[in-house]
Amino acid sequence: MGSLISGIIGRTLAYSVPLLLATLGEIYVERAGVLNLGIEGMMSLGALVAFAVAFSFSNPWFGVVAGGMAAGGAALLHALCSITLRANQVVSGLSLGMLGMGISGVLGRNFEGKVLGATLPVYRMPFLSSLPGFEKHNVFVYLSLGLAVFLWFVLFRTRWGIVIRSVGENPAACDAMGINVSTVRYTCVVFGGVLAGLAGAYLSLGYRPSWSYGMTGGIGWLSIALTIFAFWNPLWGLVGAYLFGLLYQLSFRFQAHVSPELLNTLPYVFPLIALSFVSRLAARKRIGPPASLGVPYKRE
């Protein structure tokens, strides 16, 4: 029983990493008032570039850096369209997603089926490894967990966090106070892209060390839903990502006893059910989307 539980926890942690990273990134993007629907494409691009670079240089860390940078660069395109050009963010995000999937698919042809020499290392953490399910993990597992806490702290306990949230709520007031709205938004959008790229790098260098088109498998889309599920709070993002990962795990563990199709829908239905309980509460406490989400800002 103990090994069963620690096994489930361990797999949940490993599976949820890309979902968590992408969600954390999107939370920051949306907190600053920009919606980016192109996560799947950025993640795919990050996964390919990370793999290609790691493969060519036989060093996974080069790959991680390159994957993050590539996706960050792609996000820059979205930032340009949605912040400077003030284009519709839904469409700009969708087109970014298409480009990301398309470019990674076409450029990635030569890397399909290649075997990676060096993958991301697995560590035992001194204190954590005594907990069930934490025995040993890819470094990204710890990184994403710590990042969630850190990003929560930054967002709600530091001046930077106040600036980011204010830009998403009332950019005009921020502007009047001398905050450069564009800079804050650009930074957050690119940061979100980098995290999506790192999520991709984890997939292609750690979780399943290889590249093939479609390996992101809809994680980017889910992270958009999880961002809302998390009420734009990194800690709830952590809960949401792990909850989804747990349900996904259970769908395989209990297949012998419950219909697989029903189990397959659980990860998608359960967040809705959970949300229906908490969202009314949240509405009363006035936790909604950032007021200026999706609205381009222009000085009056």
Place this chain on the structure above:
Amino acid sequence: MKRLVVALLICAVFLWFVVSGNAEEGKLKVGFIYVGPVGDFGWSYAHDQARQIVEATYPWIETVYVEAVPEGEVEGVIDRLINQEGVDIVVTTSFGFMDGTLAAAQRYPDKIFFHCSGFKRAPNMATYMADFHQVYYLNGIIAGALTKTNKLGYVGAFPIPELKRHINAFTLGARRVNPNAQVLVRWLQTSWYDPAGAKEAAESLIAEGADVLAFTEDSPTVVQVAAEHGLPSFGHYSPMYKFAPDFVVSGQLVHWEAIYLDFFAKVYAGLYTSKNLENVDYWWLLREGAVELGADFGMPINPVFEERLKSTIVNDPVYGEISVYDLVFALLKAMADPEYAFSPFTGPIRDRKGNLRVPEGVRLTMDELITMEWAAEGIVGAWPGEPE
């Protein structure tokens, strides 16, 4: 408004500039239609490898291919292949293309159609399939000998007869040398290509004690997961030896080109025409060379495991005292025999509910094989569509 009309006119004139393409004369032109991308390292990849071999082998053939065609769009793609590219033979490589291919065959009675894994034929439409059940049986024998926990894991994409037949063969093989062996099954039920699902399914099998893995999914994920845990596994469809050289024991490899080379040659020779394909159905197995046992081409069993399999002696009902290694090759020879000397589905075989599915001495026919729904004794796990 006037400017709008002018703009529209300019567009129209621009479009008139298009002219139609033309096909090369003198060669037999074949168009291949794949359901997945050619780089997916599974089904479509294997068909495309075969296409390249065909083109390299026969100087009188020219091929084109279209990848990732949605099942409902196949008719349109066939139209374009015939009208735009001028192909003479259309090869459609997915069961879901069946009705569209048949409709096109009726619309183009002079063209020849070749459909994989279906059962509908026409005077100008033949069918073909290379099946793995014999190879799975041999994989099962090896797996049954290698397991220490007596639990084998199997990740399957969809619970359809093809996979059920393969898992049954795998189980029968395993229990031939290890009567206590169980096969734990996990289904993905999402897509033929789902690496994340395959990974978590494989992990859950390992967590339940499975120490040898086999699978049907279009990526080497399960092989990689098994290797991470230091467990042996079997490749599927493509040579997966290189993904885990110390852990891939064997696997199933396909040679679609065996079928293609035969069929196209007969068309070229005038033996097969658009009038006489009504009963042409290739169901090719080991003896025809359409499938191969191996971790890689030409490597039936990974040398890493050779010693272990040679030193494992079993008491076989047919061959008596024999090493597993020799048993595998003896059966391989028997199944490659032109007389079809041995079939894994020779009775008596009971399903896991105790029903006698194959009576003593009876051998299942091809029709019974391709409609198989029951689960053999020793299979554990969900089995959608299991008959009472």
Place this chain on the structure above:
Amino acid sequence: MREPIVRIARRLEPSPEMVFLVSVGSVIFAFLVSGFLFSFLGIFPTEAYRVFLNGAFGSFYALSETIKRMIPLALIGAGLSVSFQASVWNIGAEGQMLIGAIVGAWVALFSHLPSPLLLPAMFILGFLGGAFWGVFAAWCRNKLAINEIITTLMLNYVAANLVLYLILGPWKGKTVRGFAYTDPFPKEAWLATLGATRIPLATLLLAIIAVFVCYLILTKTTLGFELRVVGRGEKAARLAGINIGRVVSFVMFLSGGLAGIAGVGEVSGIHHMLRHPAHISLGYGFTGVIVAWIARANPLGVLASSFLFGALMSGGDALKVSFGIPFQVIYILNGLVLLFLIASDQLLYYRIIFRHGHQDTREEDYGGVVD
């Protein structure tokens, strides 16, 4: 406050010719840029353009394939343009379409209705099925305060799993040798096609009707006025005494229902069975979002934008057939077209002004969403 070096100012309302010319120009520009892509793939760009244009418009057949692809996009796009006018972000057309397909398949396979009633029942119930899937998301927003983006997105997955469950379980066909498909529909449930083409006549007409009905609803009815007010901002709408919940339910009902019709049209016009969800929806739901946006959420414009994307799909098929290119090239092509359309939008409405000389007082600064 210091005047920035580069400033963007809004133009006065652009003329329709200008909108048309700039849009066409940006599509052409996207194609010129994609020439690099084709060169990269070893294809001479003009050869690729020829095949593409030929494959999308070059013959009666090519045009018919373009229109066939256009139909579901027009149905979905028309509904979504109404929903976007109300600022309701329905990105669940993919799932609503699948529910329509499921309901249509149920009627075709199991209702045993006599043949004159069969097809109408498939469409009516399919509409209601898709509408139900949409209204459920509206209900979640109205009653439970759950954002419709999350519900519609999640319900896409639920619908896809439902299709899988049906084709692998209770609806698995008796005549498909255990593969995951339903039996083929009886012939009475097949849509008649237009002449020698594969265009289902009924859905073509329905798509055109849907476009005009949506246009009339938006421009000629009180409801249309109300939903545009809601789209401008909920606060103002509430002040005006508009029942926002009712408006949200209505647009989700309409857009979901039209997506449902698209789903019925696909299964009864093209597939004649229920099959793996990915092969039915083909991303039409997401492309529909883009189609509605390019049309500036104007249902009449949807006719043009869905035609454009139908052409991209069918011309893309021609490219795949002629050159055996990776299928993702089509995504890049779509992405580029969109990107340049977005950029051209700015050309239309804004002028870049450098800081020197005087400011033209006829131009107003602009601070909101383009609609």
